[in-house]
Amino acid sequence: xxxxxxxIDHANGEVKKPAAEMLTIAxxxxxxxxxxxxxxxxxxxxxxxxxxxDKIYAxxxxxxxxxxxxxxxxxxxxLVAEKQPAAVLIPxxxxxxxxxxxxxxxxxxxxxxxxxxxxxxxxTTQSVFAGSYSVEAKVSKGTPIICVKPxxxxxxxxxxxxxxxxxxxSFSDSAKASKITASEPKKASGRPELTxxxxxxxxxxxxxxxxxxxxxxxxxxGAAVGASRAAVDAGWYPHSxxxxxxxxxxxxxxxxxxxxxxxxxxxxxxxxxxxxVAINKDEExxxxxxxxxxxxxxLFTVLPQATETxxxx
Amino acid sequence: MNIVVCVKHVPDAQSDRGFNEDNTTDRExxxxxxxxxxxxxxxxxxxxxxxxxxxxxxxxxxPAAAAEAVKKSLQMGADKGVHxxxxxxxxxxxxxxxxxxxxxxxxxxxxDIVLTGMASTDGTMGVVxxxxxxxxxxxxxxxxxxxxxxxxxxxxxxxGDTASETIQASLPALISVTDQINEPRYPSFKxxxxxxxxxxxxxxxxxxxxxxxxxxxxxxxTAVVATTKRPPREQGTIVTDEGDGGTKLAEFLxxxxxx
Numbered sequence: 001x002x003x004x005x006x007x008i009d010h011a012n013g014e015v016k017k018p019a020a021e022m023l024t025i026a027x028x029x030x031x032x033x034x035x036x037x038x039x040x041x042x043x044x045x046x047x048x049x050x051x052x053x054d055k056i057y058a059x060x061x062x063x064x065x066x067x068x069x070x071x072x073x074x075x076x077x078x079l080v081a082e083k084q085p086a087a088v089l090i091p092x093x094x095x096x097x098x099x100x101x102x103x104x105x106x107x108x109x110x111x112x113x114x115x116x117x118x119x120x121x122x123x124t125t126q127s128v129f130a131g132s133y134s135v136e137a138k139v140s141k142g143t144p145i146i147c148v149k150p151x152x153x154x155x156x157x158x159x160x161x162x163x164x165x166x167x168x169x170s171f172s173d174s175a176k177a178s179k180i181t182a183s184e185p186k187k188a189s190g191r192p193e194l195t196x197x198x199x200x201x202x203x204x205x206x207x208x209x210x211x212x213x214x215x216x217x218x219x220x221x222g223a224a225v226g227a228s229r230a231a232v233d234a235g236w237y238p239h240s241x242x243x244x245x246x247x248x249x250x251x252x253x254x255x256x257x258x259x260x261x262x263x264x265x266x267x268x269x270x271x272x273x274x275x276x277v278a279i280n281k282d283e284e285x286x287x288x289x290x291x292x293x294x295x296x297x298x299l300f301t302v303l304p305q306a307t308e309t310x311x312x313x
Numbered sequence: 314m315n316i317v318v319c320v321k322h323v324p325d326a327q328s329d330r331g332f333n334e335d336n337t338t339d340r341e342x343x344x345x346x347x348x349x350x351x352x353x354x355x356x357x358x359x360x361x362x363x364x365x366x367x368x369x370x371x372x373x374x375x376p377a378a379a380a381e382a383v384k385k386s387l388q389m390g391a392d393k394g395v396h397x398x399x400x401x402x403x404x405x406x407x408x409x410x411x412x413x414x415x416x417x418x419x420x421x422x423x424x425d426i427v428l429t430g431m432a433s434t435d436g437t438m439g440v441v442x443x444x445x446x447x448x449x450x451x452x453x454x455x456x457x458x459x460x461x462x463x464x465x466x467x468x469x470x471x472x473g474d475t476a477s478e479t480i481q482a483s484l485p486a487l488i489s490v491t492d493q494i495n496e497p498r499y500p501s502f503k504x505x506x507x508x509x510x511x512x513x514x515x516x517x518x519x520x521x522x523x524x525x526x527x528x529x530x531x532x533x534x535t536a537v538v539a540t541t542k543r544p545p546r547e548q549g550t551i552v553t554d555e556g557d558g559g560t561k562l563a564e565f566l567x568x569x570x571x572x
Contacts, residue, residue: 011475068453068471068480069443093474094439094456101440104408105447110534111407113438123538128437129330134541141534177452178486181468182479193474199571221571239458239493240472245326245434246350246492254571264326275569276546277562283553290546293565297554305559306566313563313572 002086003055004030005079007072007099008048009091013040015047017196020155022089022148023051025118027158030086033057035079037064037072041164049162051155056164063171069095070175073102078169080107080143087122092147093195100145109142116152116251116272130245130264131271150196151251186240194224194241199254200270202226202243206259206280206299209236213303214258220310226250226270228260244269258299262287279303314367314462315424316358319414319445320351320386322379323435330435336537337404337530338435340376347382350430352389352497353490358428359390360495361462368392370421374402374413380513387508388500394513395421401518404530407436411444413528416521418449426467429489431456442489452482455489 004026009016019034026032034053036044041058048056057079064071076088076099088103090096097113104111117125122144126135139145194200201223203214211225218225227237229244243250245268255273260266262278262285270276271290278287283296295302324330328343358369371386373379374397383394397417405413418427427449432439446453454460457469467486471478472493500508518525526532552561566572 068455068478070447070453073447095473097438097440098443098453098455101407101443102447104440104534105411105444108408108534111438111440112535113440127543129435130326132330132543133332134543135336136538136540138536138538139534140536174450174452178454178480178482180478181481184477186473186475186477195474221566239491240474245437246431254566254569268326271546275571277565279558279562283551288551289548291551292549293562294549294551295554295558295562296551297558302554302558302562305557306562307559309560309563310566310572313567 002030003033003083005076005083005085005088006032006034007076007088007090007096008034008036008044009096010036010038010040010044013038013043015044018091018148018150019048020051021150021153022091023048023053024153024156025148026089027052028118028120029122032160033083033085035076037075045162045164049160050157051160052158053160053162056162057167058164059167059169061169063176066180067176068178068180069098070102070178071171072099073106074171074175075167075169076103077106085143087144087146090145090147092149097147100147104145107142109145110139111145112137112139113147114249115146115148118146118148118152122146127272130268149251189225191218192222192224194226194243194248195250197224198252199223200226200243200250200252201256201258202228202260203231203237203258204228204260205230207231207236209234211237213300217256217303217307220307228266257287258303260287261285262290314362314365314426316362316367316426316428317370317372317418317421317424318354318358318386318391318428320355320371320373320382321348321433322346322373322375322382323348323433326434332540335404335530336540340378345378345381347385348430348434350432350434350492353492353494354428354430355386355389355391356495356497357460357490361426370395370424372414372417372421373397374410376403383513384508385500387511388504389498390504393511396513396515397521398515399517401525401529404533405528406533406535407438407440407444408534409528409532411441411448413518413521413523414441415445415448416523417516420521423449423485425484426462427451427487431489431491442487446487449487452486454480454482454486457488457490458493460488460490460494
């Protein structure tokens with residue numbers, strides 16, 4: 001069976017949840033080989049093997065992460081040339097999609113992004129036009145390069161051999177043309193990451209800028225907190241938490257929209273959630289067209305009551 | 314400072330978007346407009362040139378209707394337009410799109426800055442900027458939420474999931490901007506009138522020396538196998554809060570095993 005390269009998503013060596021999901025998906029297509037770029041590969045080794053990685057290719061040269069995406073694309077291009085993999089799986093976030101983009105040009109291969117399912121073939125599933133269509137696609141040229149969104153598979157353990165190989169890659173000058181000169185880590189909220197969370201609670205215009213009931217309810221459920229574009233534009237919540245067409249597209253088990261009217265811009269980011277709940281004062285709010293359960297009421301009384309009830313369980 | 318801004322004419326997200334029988338995006342049955350995210354790129358180009366000197370060229374690929382996207386950009390204040398229009402391009406994937414754009418940019422004469430939006434609002438992949446940087450061999454400065462261009466160096470802030478990064482590159486460079494970077498202007502009456510006299514060139518693949526066998530649906534490196542309209546979500550239970558709305562909400566979550 002051919003190898004399937006999986007670019008491991010990690011933050012300073014700490015492997016993120018989608019990595020295990022993508023290794024699980026890789027087993028449907030061939031033998032998973034984890035590609036770990038940056039510090040911490042030795043520490044991550046056991047976890048990657050536990051989710052099925054037969055091989056682990058590590059690149060520890062700091063230059064790989066000191067420049068924007070291009071060096072990582074060169075690592076993958078070198079591996080594609082050497083290993084002739086059946087597919088390359090990359091996390092479908094901003095950086096991952098750009099790595100895929102550059103790799104697609106280098107290897108003259110088809111690129112599919114924002115993929116929510118991959119089956120043998122590989123045939124991918126994507127959700128398009130604000131979640132109103134489901135699209136099945138395949139790559140018809142070169143090595144399939146597939147950017148996979150978080151929550152696209154339930155991680156399943158499998159004993160991979162986990163054989164470890166340190167790669168040496170020399171980066172071109174043009175890959176080093178765009179330098180990351182400073183990096184300010186985001187403040188840890190202690191909550192799950194928005195795109196990876198099983199439950200997301202979002203607030204909008206209806207919060208009037210006070211997100212405390214939204215955050216308290218999220219914490220009672222162990223959820224991530226999101227925000228509508230209106231709330232972000234008003235400066236109430238950071239842009240990195242924006243759910244919608246120009247923010248994050250989330251697809252959790254449960255999505256709770258509090259004080260969000262449900263404009264197309266927002267729906268594009270949450271419409272494929274499994275269960276949708278909304279709280280809004282306006283019974284005409286379009287968000288109610290989508291919900292499995294809705295409460296017409298003031299979020300400042302409904303959410304605290306729900307929070308207390310949930311905590312009492 | 315010469316800037317080329319790549320823009321796209323897209324189906325209006327407010328309309329009922331869909332697909333043709335060959336699984337390509339329906340661009341005829343719905344109203345089109347300049348992709349909202351490209352307005353930020355046009356605005357940024359205008360601000361850079363207005364702070365010094367230079368020229369803003371707007372570049373688009375698309376059928377005849379795509380001229381509207383160029384026109385809107387010219388109305389905002391861009392100096393001239395280039396419209397690549399060729400039936401053979403229909404159904405192209407991102408790889409072919411970036412190839413045609415790269416060749417057009419070379420023909421225009423590689424500028425100090427190639428500017429783009431962060432993604433189109435129809436395909437939403439957000440990969441063409443990185444592909445263009447790769448093809449043109451330019452430094453990639455993408456997803457800028459803040460940008461300064463000074464002394465031949467571009468410095469920008471890129472907000473990621475785990476960190477906010479500062480990224481620096483020498484010009485010429487490829488820069489993409491997010492919707493956080495500025496507030497795009499509306500075309501003024503003067504701008505609308507002036508746009509009528511601004512030059513727009515129409516080029517075909519032959520003008521760019523691109524072979525038709527490298528582009529279009531039949532030569533795409535990806536193929537859509539099927540498109541399925543999702544059934545509309547069925548509305549569930551709606552209750553009006555009469556002092557017990559929160560309790561009912563918690564009950565729903567418990568019944569469905571979220572608690």
